[in-house]
Amino acid sequence: MPISLEHIQKVMDEAEVLFTEKEIEGAIDRVAEQINQQLADSNPVVFCVMNGGLIFSGKLLMKLTFPLEQSYLHASRYRNETSGGELFWKAKPEISLMDREVLIVDDILDEGHTLSAIVDFCKRSGASQVYTAVLMDKQHDRKARPGLKADFFGLYCADRYIFGYGMDYKGYWRNAAGIYAVKGM
Ligand SMILES: O=P(O)(O)OC[C@H]1O[C@H](OP(=O)(O)OP(=O)(O)O)[C@H](O)[C@@H]1O
Numbered sequence: 001m002p003i004s005l006e007h008i009q010k011v012m013d014e015a016e017v018l019f020t021e022k023e024i025e026g027a028i029d030r031v032a033e034q035i036n037q038q039l040a041d042s043n044p045v046v047f048c049v050m051n052g053g054l055i056f057s058g059k060l061l062m063k064l065t066f067p068l069e070q071s072y073l074h075a076s077r078y079r080n081e082t083s084g085g086e087l088f089w090k091a092k093p094e095i096s097l098m099d100r101e102v103l104i105v106d107d108i109l110d111e112g113h114t115l116s117a118i119v120d121f122c123k124r125s126g127a128s129q130v131y132t133a134v135l136m137d138k139q140h141d142r143k144a145r146p147g148l149k150a151d152f153f154g155l156y157c158a159d160r161y162i163f164g165y166g167m168d169y170k171g172y173w174r175n176a177a178g179i180y181a182v183k184g185m
């Protein structure tokens with residue numbers, strides 16, 4: 001069934017603000033500072049995980065102050081739905097990862113299946129070290145493995161369905177300049 005724009009607008013009108021733009025920008029500054037300290041001499045390839053990682057990657061990259069290469073990959077398991085399924089690779093990395101340090105940048109670590117599969121792929125492709133950075137870490141006990149964490153993360157969020165700053169609700173509101181929770185989810 002096609003999604004009605006009335007529904008999409010209603011979701012925004014009724015959503016709860018979890019984090020303001022100012023709070024999120026502060027978190028991105030902190031993540032950038034940590035990465036600048038730890039990866040400055042590593043000549044990494046920084047991969048944006050499309051689509052959700054687009055805004056965080058863009059904002060983060062401009063705050064990284066050392067030489068790096070940038071690329072993208074696209075693996076999706078939600079496909080505009082609000083619960084995850086099988087991971088589907090839409091675009092694998094084109095740049096060689098052999099003996100490279102890699103930083104994967106995504107919007108959210110939810111159950112972590114996406115990030116784990118991407119990290120495994122990079123290691124199998126010869127990366128010497130794989131780091132991960134996410135804007136949001138969702139708090140619950142359904143992680144792909146207990147204790148799964150990103151190396152760098154911005155903010156913890158509650159176990160709600162969230163959107164904004166790259167994260168979508170049914171394909172919409174990635175452009176929202178704040179992080180919102182859908183009413184009742
Ligand atoms: O930790 P997980 O439970 O695996 O979920 C996190 C992943 O889900 C979202 O991507 P999605 O599959 O929606 O693709 P998209 O970025 O193209 O929207 C998000 O951008 C993460 O990549």
Ligand code: HPA
Pocket residue numbers: 052078108110160161162163167168169
């Ligand atoms: O809460 C979420 N919001 C948007 N995309 C997501 N992908 C995994 N979890 C989420």
